Amino acid sequence: MIKxxxxxxxxxxxxxxxxxxxxxLTLVAGGLIFFILGFKPFEALKFFFIVPIADxxxxxxxxxxxxxxxxxxxxxxFCFKSxxxxxxxxxxxxxxxxxxxxxxxxxxxxxxxxxxxIVILAGAIGGMLYASIPAILKTYFNTNEILVSxxxxxxxxxxxxxxxxxxxxxxxxxxxxxxxxxxDSAKLPLLFEGLRIHxxxxxxxxxxxxxxxxxxxxxxxxxxxxxGFSLKTARYAGYKGKKMIILVFLISGACAGLAGVGEIxxxxxxxxxxxxxxxxxxAIIVAFLGRLHPVGIIFASLVVAITYLGAETxxxxxxxxxxxxxxxxxxxxxxxxxxxxxxxxxxxxxGSKK
Amino acid sequence: MxxxxxxxxxxxxSIMASAVPLILASCGELITERSGVxxxxxxxxxxxxxxxxxxxxxxxGSLIIAVFGAMLAGVLIxxxxxxxxxxxxxxxxxxxxxxxxxGIGISAMIGKNFVGIPGKEFPVLFQGLKDTIPLLGPILxxxxxxxxxxxxxxFITSYFLKKTKIGLIVRxxxxxxxxxxxxxxxxxxxxxxxxxxxxxxxxxxxxYLSMIYTPQWIxxxxxxxxxxxxxxxxxxxxxxxxxxxxxMIFGGLTIIQFHMQAIGVRIPVQFLTxxxxxxxxxxxxxxxxxxxxxxxxxxxxxxxxxxxxx
Numbered sequence: 188m189i190k191x192x193x194x195x196x197x198x199x200x201x202x203x204x205x206x207x208x209x210x211x212l213t214l215v216a217g218g219l220i221f222f223i224l225g226f227k228p229f230e231a232l233k234f235f236f237i238v239p240i241a242d243x244x245x246x247x248x249x250x251x252x253x254x255x256x257x258x259x260x261x262x263x264x265f266c267f268k269s270x271x272x273x274x275x276x277x278x279x280x281x282x283x284x285x286x287x288x289x290x291x292x293x294x295x296x297x298x299x300x301x302x303x304x305i306v307i308l309a310g311a312i313g314g315m316l317y318a319s320i321p322a323i324l325k326t327y328f329n330t331n332e333i334l335v336s337x338x339x340x341x342x343x344x345x346x347x348x349x350x351x352x353x354x355x356x357x358x359x360x361x362x363x364x365x366x367x368x369x370x371d372s373a374k375l376p377l378l379f380e381g382l383r384i385h386x387x388x389x390x391x392x393x394x395x396x397x398x399x400x401x402x403x404x405x406x407x408x409x410x411x412x413x414x415g416f417s418l419k420t421a422r423y424a425g426y427k428g429k430k431m432i433i434l435v436f437l438i439s440g441a442c443a444g445l446a447g448v449g450e451i452x453x454x455x456x457x458x459x460x461x462x463x464x465x466x467x468x469x470a471i472i473v474a475f476l477g478r479l480h481p482v483g484i485i486f487a488s489l490v491v492a493i494t495y496l497g498a499e500t501x502x503x504x505x506x507x508x509x510x511x512x513x514x515x516x517x518x519x520x521x522x523x524x525x526x527x528x529x530x531x532x533x534x535x536x537x538g539s540k541k
Numbered sequence: 542m543x544x545x546x547x548x549x550x551x552x553x554x555s556i557m558a559s560a561v562p563l564i565l566a567s568c569g570e571l572i573t574e575r576s577g578v579x580x581x582x583x584x585x586x587x588x589x590x591x592x593x594x595x596x597x598x599x600x601x602g603s604l605i606i607a608v609f610g611a612m613l614a615g616v617l618i619x620x621x622x623x624x625x626x627x628x629x630x631x632x633x634x635x636x637x638x639x640x641x642x643x644g645i646g647i648s649a650m651i652g653k654n655f656v657g658i659p660g661k662e663f664p665v666l667f668q669g670l671k672d673t674i675p676l677l678g679p680i681l682x683x684x685x686x687x688x689x690x691x692x693x694x695x696f697i698t699s700y701f702l703k704k705t706k707i708g709l710i711v712r713x714x715x716x717x718x719x720x721x722x723x724x725x726x727x728x729x730x731x732x733x734x735x736x737x738x739x740x741x742x743x744x745x746x747x748x749y750l751s752m753i754y755t756p757q758w759i760x761x762x763x764x765x766x767x768x769x770x771x772x773x774x775x776x777x778x779x780x781x782x783x784x785x786x787x788x789m790i791f792g793g794l795t796i797i798q799f800h801m802q803a804i805g806v807r808i809p810v811q812f813l814t815x816x817x818x819x820x821x822x823x824x825x826x827x828x829x830x831x832x833x834x835x836x837x838x839x840x841x842x843x844x845x846x847x848x849x850x851x
Contacts, residue, residue, distance in 0.1 A: 224650075272634055329832040330825050333581065333634065334772045338818040341765055349811035471638060510649030510760070517643025521621065524631040524639065531630075 190535045197530045205530065206476050206483070209523035210490060216518055226505060234504050235497035235511075245496065247382035251453075252495045255280070255446035255463070257488035258391040259470035261398045262442025264479040265435040268402070269411040270418065273436060275321060275336025276443040277467025279314040281343035283444020284451045285350065286313025288458035291373040291451075292355065292366060302372040307390075307448050314444020315437045317343065322436030326429040332436075340467070351458050365459035375452045387449030394442055399481040411435065443467060464495065465513075472520045491516060550679035552796065557680070558754060560792030561691040562587070562746040562763075566770035567777070567784045568694045569742025574774055575702065576735035577715040577842035581637025582622055584767025585644025586740050590615045590747025592648040595758045596655055604663060608687070608748055615744020616737045618644060623736040627729045630846045641767070649760045660756025685753050687745065694742075698781035711735060715840035718847040728847050743767065765818070772821045776828055778838040787824075791817050 217235070218228035240249050259276045266273040287310030294302045320339060324330040348364070350356075357367045375385040402408040410431060414421040421428060450462045473491050477484030498512030566583050573580050594611030598604060622640050625631045666689070667682035674681070702708040713721040714731045722728050750766075751758055769791055777783035798813040829835050 274638065324822070324826055328826045328830050329835065330822075330829040331775060334768065334775065334825060335822050337768055338772070338821050341818045342815045345811040345815040349809050352811075353809065468638075468642065471635075472642070475635060508649050508653045510646045513642050513646030514650060515646075517639050517641075517646055520635065520639035521625065521643065524636055525625055525629050527631060528629040 190537050192533045192535055194531055194533055201529050202478065203483070205526040206478065206487070206523060208526045209476070209519055212522040212526070213515060213518045216522075217515055220514065224507070226507075231501065231505060231507075235501050235515075236493055238504075239496035239500045240493065244382060247379070247384040248496055249489065249492050250384045250388055253488040253492035254388045254391045255449055255466045256470050256473045256491055257484055258387075258394050258446040258449070259443045259467055260473035260477060260484045260488060261391070261394040261481060262439035263470055263474040264398065264477075264481075264484065265401075265411065265438045267415075267474055268479050269414045269431060269435050271322075271325075271432055271435055272333045273318065273321065273336050273439050274333055274471060275318075275338075275340050275467070276439065276470055277463065277465060278336065278340035278343040279317045279440040279443035280447040280450070280463055280467045281340070281347055282317035282447070283310040283312075283314035283440075284447030284458065284462050285343070285347055286310060286316075287444070287448045288366065288369075288451050289350075289355070291369040292458075294370055294373055295367055296370055298370060298372045300372070302370070303375070303452075306369075306373050306452060307445065310444045310448030311441040312444070314440040314442070314447065316440070318436045318440025318443070319433065322433045326432050347458070347462070348460055351460055355458065357457075366457045369452060369456050373452060374456050375449065377454070383454040385449070385453040387445075387453055390445050390449065394445075395481045395485060402481070407431075407434075443470075469495075469516055472516050476519060476523055491519070494519075546676050547679060550676040552800070554679045554684075556789060556792045556796045557692070558684070558688065558792075559795045560788035561688055562749050562754070562766055563770050563773055563788040563791055564691045564694060564784060565687075565746035565749065566743045566767060567773040567788065568698045568781055569739040569746075570770060571698065571774050571777070571779060571781055571784065572702075572711065573735045573739035574843055575715045575779060575840050576711050576732045577718060577840050577845065577847070578626065578732050578736055579633045579637065579844035580619070580622055580640070580736060580739055581634055581771065582619070582640025582644065583739075583743050583770050584763055584765065585641035586615045586618050586743035587644075587747040587750075587763045587767045587770075588648040588761070589618045589644045590744030591751035591762055592652045592655070592747075592758060593744065594748030595660065595751040596651060598661055598752055599655060599658055602661075604661065604752070607752060608745070611748030611752075612741040612744045615740040615742070615747070617740075619736050619740025619743075622740075623733045626846065627732050627736070630848050633844045633846070645761060652758050652760060655758040656760070658758065660752060663753045663756065685749075687749050687753060691749075692785070695781040695785045702781070712840075715842055718842050722847075722849055728849070732847075743770075746770070769817065769821060772825060776821075776824055778828065778835070779840065780838070790820070794820060 214232060218232055221231035222228045239245050259280065263273060263276055287306050290309040291306045317339065321332040321336040324335050325332040351364045351366055355366045357365060375387050377385050410426045413424065414426060414431060446466060451458055469491060473484060473487045477487035494512040494515045498509045501507040501511060502509045566587055570580060570583055590611040593614035594607045597610040598607035622636055625636045626633050663685050665683050665685055671678045671683040702712060710726055710731060714726060714728050718728045747763060750762060773784055773787045776787040794817045798816065801808065801813060802810060
């Protein structure tokens with residue numbers, strides 16, 4: 188007999204254990220899907236999760252993909268902690284990239300130490316501007332932020348498309364949908380010879396440290412936690428709800444914008460049509476898998492980054508479509524949410540031990 | 542300038558055709574939301590319906606199996622959502638997002654072998670009557686059965702919610718699950734049913750896209766229509782008849798975009814494509830500004846989990 192009992196209070200140990208359980212269950216289910224598709228499950232999982240990161244180059248690629256995921260997820264955790272559903276980080280990333288790319292193009296064929304900081308700052312500002320739209324509409328017009336932030340994703344991608352095909356396209360580029368190459372001073376330096384990992388990783392690490400400090404050491408962090416727990420309590424305590432909503436959206440937008448900067452000023456060094464393989468959406472999963480905790484998000488971003496690499500490897504070696512990565516990402520979130528049940532309920536096996 | 546009156550009829554008919562998937566998915570989601578459940582997985586369920594319908598049509602050759610199979614696929618995928626949100630009491634927003642991401646991935650996985658295969662012709666009704674009446678002929682006749690169903694659906698949905706006992710139960714569950722439960726209504730069962738119904742309608746909307754509207758399979762072919770359907774529910778202030786109006790406006794924006802390109806209006810393509818999304822935002826702002834009205838028409842328990850302690 189199985190009996191389900193409600194816990195007196197959510198279990199702290201299980202809070203950090205369930206993400207691990209979710210990853211394990213995803214692997215099991217993923218193996219099952221591969222089996223149904225006619226592949227050997229263990230071999231397929233090996234191609235998906237181990238082969239891509241087995242060498243130095245693979246590990247660099249892992250960090251390259253984990254960097255934007257971590258950065259965006261850190262920003263999103265500010266929103267999610269305070270009950271603001273910003274799901275348009277992909278748009279904020281794109282708009283940040285547009286603004287910083289535009290600034291980088293202004294410095295075409297110019298060199299100077301001051302260029303890169305300006306380009307990075309422009310990206311953060313671009314992301315903030317774009318995130319301020321759903322924030323302002325939510326606070327002053329009571330508009331649902333989920334739908335607005337999402338609609339803006341489509342708009343941002345179309346703006347980017349317009350710019351790289353039209354006014355910003357490379358005049359010597361044979362009509363390819365891309366801009367000129369940025370000057371070296373506008374690019375984030377690569378960290379190692381022959382590897383693509385770049386200095387953007389330090390932006391992500393800085394975001395981790397700062398967010399940890401804000402969450403656990405400042406009054407703002409406390410206010411966010413209370414608002415996330417109960418909006419009524421927050422109002423009763425006299426917190427300025429509107430200001431906080433706008434602030435968390437701006438932080439989140441800045442992080443997404445910085446991720447956009449990393450994508451265009453890193454190895455690529457120009458604006459083109461597809462700057463992000465949906466990092467902004469995947470980062471939502473990363474934020475949850477990392478339990479909205481800065482350190483948790485680091486681990487989660489590494490785990491989820493593997494699904495990107497794995498999907499690419501599996502596509503090359505097994506002719507599995509690259510969208511398989513999304514299947515895994517969706518499953519991780521399903522299993523994570525499902526195993527949260529264990530936070531609040533205990534499953535007791537009655538009679539088996541007697 | 543002489544404008545052929547039948548041409549106007551054809552344009553209106555094409556606007557209606559592009560509104561069909563929005564009406565179907567929105568009416569389904571409206572029932573789900575009326576029971577207090579916010580399912581953000583419409584886009585995912587729709588794309589699953591699109592690939593299931595197309596795949597079944599190609600494999601079995603039967604249009605009937607394909608259409609009902611797509612609806613069943615929508616039901617199956619929404620069962621995951623129902624189980625998670627109702628039985629395991631997970632957060633509606635996060636679960637819906639997971640459903641969309643998962644649905645897009647799995648549809649591309651299944652669809653790998655169906656890219657580039659031409660679709661089948663879907664039978665249309667009353668084709669012979671199309672030329673008998675000017676203007677109205679092309680609007681009223683020569684469409685698929687799904688088209689007619691879609692335009693009847695808002696009225697059926699409205700009747701269901703207002704005049705039937707089950708409709709009343711759905712509304713009661715959405716507005717006050719506690720009192721509904723005290724009246725002996727099984728809240729979770731009602732919500733399960735409403736979620737699965739929403740899944741079926743989204744599945745049908747997807748099948749319409751891949752089998753009738755543009756008969757082929759393209760990865761990610763729903764292209765955000767699921768999200769616009771969600772916005773339409775807010776636009777309608779949870780009133781099915783207004784969904785019809787909203788869907789026509791959005792269908793119109795899509796069609797006008799094609800015609801403006803065709804007559805060579807010098808506006809960037811991207812701006813025209815972005816128009817439906819921008820208009821959605823503007824409309825949402827206008828609708829939501831009146832917070833009292835929104836609060837009155839929104840199902841009170843929307844997006845909140847209900848759990849009865851034993």
